[in-house]
Amino acid sequence: MPRPITAVIHAQALRQNLAVVRKLVPESKVFAVVKANAYGHGIERVYESFKTADGFALLDLEEAKRLRALGWTSPILLLEGVFSPQDLFDCSRYQLSFTVHSEQQLYWLQQHSEPARFDIFLKMNSGMNRLGFKPQQYRDIWQQLSQLDKVARITHMMHFSDADGQRFGQQGIDYQLSEFEATIQDLPGERSVSNSAAILRYQTRLQSDYVRGGIMLYGSSPDYPQHSIQDWGLAPTMSLRSEIIAIQHLNAHESVGYGSSYVAEQPITIGIVACGYADGYQRISATGTPVLVNGVRTGTIGRVSMDMLAVDLTPVPDARVGSEVVLWGTSSSGTVLPIDEVAATSGTIGYELMCGVTARVNFINQE
Ligand SMILES: *Cc1c(COP(=O)(O)O)cnc(C)c1O
Numbered sequence: 001m002p003r004p005i006t007a008v009i010h011a012q013a014l015r016q017n018l019a020v021v022r023k024l025v026p027e028s029k030v031f032a033v034v035k036a037n038a039y040g041h042g043i044e045r046v047y048e049s050f051k052t053a054d055g056f057a058l059l060d061l062e063e064a065k066r067l068r069a070l071g072w073t074s075p076i077l078l079l080e081g082v083f084s085p086q087d088l089f090d091c092s093r094y095q096l097s098f099t100v101h102s103e104q105q106l107y108w109l110q111q112h113s114e115p116a117r118f119d120i121f122l123k124m125n126s127g128m129n130r131l132g133f134k135p136q137q138y139r140d141i142w143q144q145l146s147q148l149d150k151v152a153r154i155t156h157m158m159h160f161s162d163a164d165g166q167r168f169g170q171q172g173i174d175y176q177l178s179e180f181e182a183t184i185q186d187l188p189g190e191r192s193v194s195n196s197a198a199i200l201r202y203q204t205r206l207q208s209d210y211v212r213g214g215i216m217l218y219g220s221s222p223d224y225p226q227h228s229i230q231d232w233g234l235a236p237t238m239s240l241r242s243e244i245i246a247i248q249h250l251n252a253h254e255s256v257g258y259g260s261s262y263v264a265e266q267p268i269t270i271g272i273v274a275c276g277y278a279d280g281y282q283r284i285s286a287t288g289t290p291v292l293v294n295g296v297r298t299g300t301i302g303r304v305s306m307d308m309l310a311v312d313l314t315p316v317p318d319a320r321v322g323s324e325v326v327l328w329g330t331s332s333s334g335t336v337l338p339i340d341e342v343a344a345t346s347g348t349i350g351y352e353l354m355c356g357v358t359a360r361v362n363f364i365n366q367e
Helices: 011-024 035-039 043-050 061-069 087-093 103-111 135-146 174-184 196-202 339-345 350-355
Strands: 006-010 029-033 055-058 076-078 097-100 118-123 151-157 210-213 238-250 268-273 290-293 296-301 309-312 324-330 362-366
Touching: 006 011, 006 324, 011 029, 011 043, 011 196, 011 210, 035 043, 035 350, 043 061, 055 061, 061 076, 061 087, 087 118, 097 103, 103 135, 118 135, 135 151, 135 174, 196 210, 268 324, 290 339, 324 339, 339 350
Parallel strands: 006 362, 029 055, 029 210, 055 076, 076 097, 097 118, 118 151
Antiparallel strands: 006 238, 238 268, 238 324, 268 309, 290 296, 290 324, 296 309
């Protein structure tokens, strides 16, 4: 029998979360963001559930090719654009839309020798300061692009740095949005601005012909703890489940695991779970990080090791070897442990946990 740790991908939840996006922005076209192998879920595993999206957005050519191999014929957007002039040939061949964010990319495009009809998302740097053209430069670049025969269409694109919170004390989107709007003003073309946080929090204020929904599709709330997935009507799409493989009864003053970092104050029964940092569970997770045992909420105990961690069985007296443990997601009995709660007590965010499940974990699809 394989080691019991499993990542269950829930098709129904993927569809439900996409429906939440649709409902919030019914006028917008929806790119389902599937970068990083669909936020760790596996592109092939989410594809059927996301097929009703208007497009997919990602970073790697290889992932784009996988979508074409699955039979996807609608738009695919490369969010970081091309990484070399050769990539432009693949963009033609596989009909990929792509971001232009740098003068280097503009130059490659100008030099591209083959006839083409490229669909471009011109990226403005409105304050994130990672990729894109500053507002002062943007219109000039737009002019240059629009004169190229090989450019069929230019969409105005930007990315919010603070849609999940505040920016310098203002609402997170205000500053960047005003920069964006003042710059593109009268230029023709559609717009793509919203990520998950903007879709959830500002849908009524934003004109975004193409939204780019990522994390919300995977059942994590971008502004947790302000809002939980329950507040947004989202469901976990990945459940990391394992089992108890041993039970220990500690006397007072006994410890568990490396470094004896947890010492029992009184007698306690603990379960040893087949899950460790080599499965993608954060080693930094402190004692008390929430887990479900038999659908009952309890917490971790002591240090997470490579292949195992320990949990407090006090609230689950009926737990046995073989009892189900949910590290995040939904238990077989339907209890939900949002990934955001686990991430918060592990000093990270849901994004990192779901992207970090390692190759040795067995993935399965479930309705
Ligand atoms: C990852 C990404 C998104 C999706 O962001 P979420 O917070 O996961 O919704 C949108 N746009 C760009 C440019 C991205 O890189």
